[in-house]
Amino acid sequence: MHPDRRGRSRVRNLALPLDAVTDAGFRALPDEAPLAMPVQSLSEAPPRGGRPASEPRGIVFRRLFVIGGAVAMTLAGGEKMYFVFNSNGPSILGILVLLLFVTLFAWVALAFMSSLGGFIAAMSGGGWRFGITQDGPLPELTGHTALLMPTYNESPARVMAGLEAMDESLIATGRGAHFTTFILSDTTNPDIWIAEEAAFLALRQRTGGETRIFYRRRAKNIERKAGNIAEWVRRFGGAYPQMITLDADSLMDGATIVRLAAAMEQNPGVGLIQTLPVIVNGETLFARMQQFAGRVYGPLIAQGITWWHGSEGNYWGHNAIIRTRAFAEQAGLPHLRGRKPFSGPVLSHDFVEAALMRRGGWAIHMIPALGGSFEESPPSLTDVAVRDRRWCQGNLQHVGVLPACGLNWVSRLHLLMGIGSYVTAPLWLCFLLAGVLISLQSRFVQPSYFGTTKSLFPRWPQVDPVLAKWVFIGTMAVLLAPKVFAYILLLFNGPLRRGCGGAGRAFLSLLLETLLGALVAPVAMLIQTSGVIQILSGRDSGWNVQNRDGDHVPFRIVWRQYWRYMLFGIVLAVAAYAVSPALFLWMTPVLLGLVLAVPMEMITASRSIGLALRRLGLLQIVEEHRPPTVMQRATAAHEVLRRQHAESGVARLLGSRRLMEHHRAMLPPPRRPGHDPIDAPLLVGLTKLQEATSLQAALSALSTSETAAVLGSAEGLDRLVALNVDCQTAPAAASR
Known part of the structure; x- marks a missing residue:
């Protein structure tokens, strides 16, 4: 959304076709500016x-x-x-x-x-x-600040909507040239991953942010969010005196x-x-x-x-x-x-x-x-x-x-x-x-009033x-x-x-x-x-x-999660009342919360x-x-x-030539034999693709981790494209 000539706000066309992107010199990331980040001793x-x-x-x-x-x-x-x-x-x-x-x-x-x-x-x-x-x-401002958005299997719509609003707000201040946004993905779900890439490209297209909005996905989310931020610091931190850390809902x-x-x-x-x-x-x-x-x-x-x-x-x-x-x-x-x-x-x-x-x-x-x-x-x-x-x-x-x-x-x-x-x-x-x-x-x-010691008073x-x-x-x-x-x-x-x-x-x-x-x-x-x-x-x-x-x-799910708290509350209430009505009254605030656990969860x-x-x-x-x-x-x-x-990540990727080109450009470097660890999901996924006779059979055979590994491999993408071509040519050959 941005102001029109009359000062009102209008929503940008957020559904521009991705194939309208025509950037020939596409770069998902800027030049690296390494900064040492040694591990600290406790x-x-x-x-x-x-x-x-x-x-x-x-x-x-x-x-x-x-x-x-x-x-x-x-x-x-x-x-x-x-x-x-x-x-x-x-x-x-x-x-x-x-x-x-x-x-x-x-x-x-x-x-x-x-x-x-x-x-x-x-x-x-x-x-x-x-x-x-x-x-x-x-x-x-004199320096440059990076806005870091780490994301892990989050809704791309939520992430990109927030980033677009912040980008527009920064531009409106007249200080937008001092800020660069990085989307740092640790996403493991292949469908969300491809949706992230498509949403990132569309965000750039809407905002003209080719030089200030960047995207990087880690193939291995080592050390979770802390590792995600640290990896960015070691690769790009030297170019940015300050960084602002965000969450997906920030x-x-x-x-x-x-x-x-x-x-x-x-x-x-x-x-x-x-x-x-x-x-x-x-x-x-x-x-x-x-x-x-x-x-x-x-x-x-x-x-x-x-x-x-x-x-x-x-x-x-x-x-x-x-x-x-x-x-x-x-x-x-x-x-x-x-x-x-x-x-x-x-x-x-x-x-x-x-x-x-x-x-x-x-x-x-x-x-x-x-x-x-x-x-x-x-x-x-x-x-x-x-x-x-x-x-x-x-x-x-x-x-x-x-x-x-x-x-x-x-x-x-x-x-x-x-x-x-x-x-x-x-x-x-x-x-x-x-x-x-x-x-x-x-x-x-039964109390022992005098105990073992002699005393005139109990x-x-x-x-x-x-x-x-x-x-x-x-x-x-x-x-x-x-x-x-x-x-x-x-x-x-x-x-x-x-x-x-x-x-x-x-x-x-x-x-x-x-x-x-x-x-x-x-x-x-x-x-x-x-x-x-x-x-x-x-x-x-x-x-x-x-x-x-x-x-x-649904009630059945809430019941399955909270019935034990209700039961504990009922048992505790019965025990308290059996001991003393006064104790029961004192414990009423706690007992009510436990006995009403299921309806309270439904209501709240x-x-x-x-x-x-x-x-x-x-x-x-x-x-x-x-x-x-x-x-x-x-x-x-x-x-x-x-x-x-x-739609599924594979279908979306195979259905858009531009998205496939940009996806390939964002792939991490291939594994270095003898240096990088063996990627077991990738090996299994490539084997399944080699043995598959159709794209549908291949996709049904791959697990989530194997699909993500294949989509992160140039060899896996080539095999998926080949299976897709075979799938499209088979009906034509049969009709002849």
């Missing part, structure tokens, strides 16, 4: 750098405020909890519950203090911004990209700047809950961690700008040692890359106040679980990175918090079950219900306080308040998100606990394709319910009320591109 640290020039003043006092406050809150809460269960002396179960409570409450208290710091910073107008503002004039406004590039140019000691991506385009109820929470609570949380992390920030893997030289010097990831699944390539690479870059002396920052950065949410709890299963393994891997030499203590805290984000799920479950055991003990076990092993009530209320207040802080900030932010439907609708949305989130939380806890147990038992997570579109899920995964709430103005965000131009353009392009006819 046992030896580089020389320490000095204090970053970009570190904010008073950072020591901010950290004392946050961490000291969390420690004080945890000690106070732990003391109260001790007297809840151990008022008449310690017991084994009482001490166990205390230890679990202290661990979990420390986690909650740190989040509370960080949010409080963010609230203070937001109310005072503070924040690290490099002196640039959202609405000021765009700065001039979208960034051109002005935001320009401001990030200028900030890197003006601050040579900064290695990475992370933006705060806003979740958009949610249609299912679950996705809309996520995007409302991210839009209302997210800035407060991000402001808080920015306030006290300072130059020891973190990296979230996308929608961030990175100094290429700093990344190449410090972020070469080693393979982790040990037993599977903790060994091997680093899966959650972003945290580790940020830690290594900071170890090397480079500052890592976040700018939550800079808008124009967007992403999307998985449409359901099931899709979140699929993604989290991989993240869980990656974060647990960080146990092997924690003792690395030379890491800044804040970087170690990032890694520890990443581990804790998944370990806390089984800890919450243990805390819950330990409470049930204490109730069982007090209900059915030791009554009782729970203090009044104190327990106040500890519960206090814990809930600490948990919910960040949402209250966020709502107060919303009231003072006119555009945000209006974009969320006004103060009243925003408050109702907050209540709805909190209620539904509380019902979903117990199931999410069990899913994460199951993932942790599977990983600790040695089961690898694999590399699953992320579902980004909300589709109706529903697009119709989500859209109905949007029509009522609930769970609404600013970007729906007034969509940014880049988002409108991406949405319009995606709607057109995804409706185009899809």
Whole structure:
């Protein structure tokens, strides 16, 4: 979409025939500019750098405020909890519950203090911004920045629509000549691969981007996304001082990209700047809950961690700008040692890359106040679980990175918090079950009042219900306080308040998100606990394709996935009620979420319910009320591109001479005997092609990996073309 002469927007012809391409000097990639990226050692640290020039003043006092406050809150809460269960002396179960409570409450208290710091910073107008503002004039640029779009079996329509919108937005800034886009494919599905190539060629044709939009597919996706980025750095990184990493659902406004590039140019000691991506385009109820929470609570949380992390920030893997030289010097990831699944390539690479870059002396920052950065949410709890299963393994891997030499203590805290984000799920479950055991003990076990020691007074092993009530209320207040802080900030932010439907609708949305989130939380806890147990038992997570579109899920599938959580909830409810009606009432929030697991998944995964709430103005965000131009353009392009006819990769390739020519031009160099490993799928695929008597027989005999290998081989393509010719000439010969 681009403006016409009257200033309106019109959609480009997104369905131009590929055979209209007439570029004789076709090049899918620019000249290589190699940049060394050595693998880093975790046992030896580089020389320490000095204090970053970009570190904010008073950072020591901010950290004392946050961490000291969390420690004080945890000690106070732990003391109260001790007297809840151990008022008449310690017991084994009482001490166990205390230890679990202290661990979990420390986690909650740190989040509370960080949010409080963010609230203070937001109310005072503070924040690290490099002196640039959202609405000021765009700065001039001197260097060149690469936009990297790694993709793995993603929808080409989604990827190309977003890239086209960003390309147009950059051109509109007048700084487009300073940016080059690379589509870095790790796709293994042959149909998606060929569709990617066709979409890339069509994108170039529509945008005139032959010199600024490039495509590369790796035949072997070694080390996944981290390896994909590292391969680009080693081949092309020398020509681009900065790079912006994206995800398939990433979208960034051109002005935001320009401001990030200028900030890197003006601050040579900064290695990475992370933006705060806003979740958009949610249609299912679950996705809309996520995007409302991210839009209302997210800035407060991000402001808080920015306030006290300072130059020891973190990296979230996308929608961030990175100094290429700093990344190449410090972020070469080693393979982790040990037993599977903790060994091997680093899966959650972003945290580790940020830690290594900071170890090397480079500052890592976040700018939550800079808008124009967007992403999307998985449409359901099931899709979140699929993604989290991989993240869980990656974060647990960080146990092997924690003792690395030379890491800044804040970087170690990032890694520890990443581990804790998944370990806390089984800890919450243990805390819950330990409470049930204490109730069982007090209900059915005959107490020993005097024990083995002589005493004039018995030791009554009782729970203090009044104190327990106040500890519960206090814990809930600490948990919910960040949402209250966020709502107060919303009231003072006119555009945000209006974009969320006004103060009243925003408050109702907050209540709805909190209620539904509380019902979903117990199931999410069990899913994460199951993932942790599977990983600790040695089961690898694999590399699953992320579902980004909300589709109706049949009841039988939801039932098959969630019936066990319902059963667990029913058993737990019966046991709690048998022990004590009071215990049953205390556990009602958890029990409801478990017993309603199946209907809650059906409801939250529903697009119709989500859209109905949007029509009522609930769970609404600013970007729906007034969509940014880049988002409108991406949405319009995606709607057109995804409706185009899809056919198999082989049929599409054999049916277009131009596509075949360009595909051949993009093939990797042939295998070097004696140097490169033997490609077993290719050998098997070529053998099957040699034995096949028809194209249909050949295609039915090839597996997915063999088809991809054959399509990546000049010899395999020649054989497919020959079979296709035979298929076309046979009917003609028969008619004669």
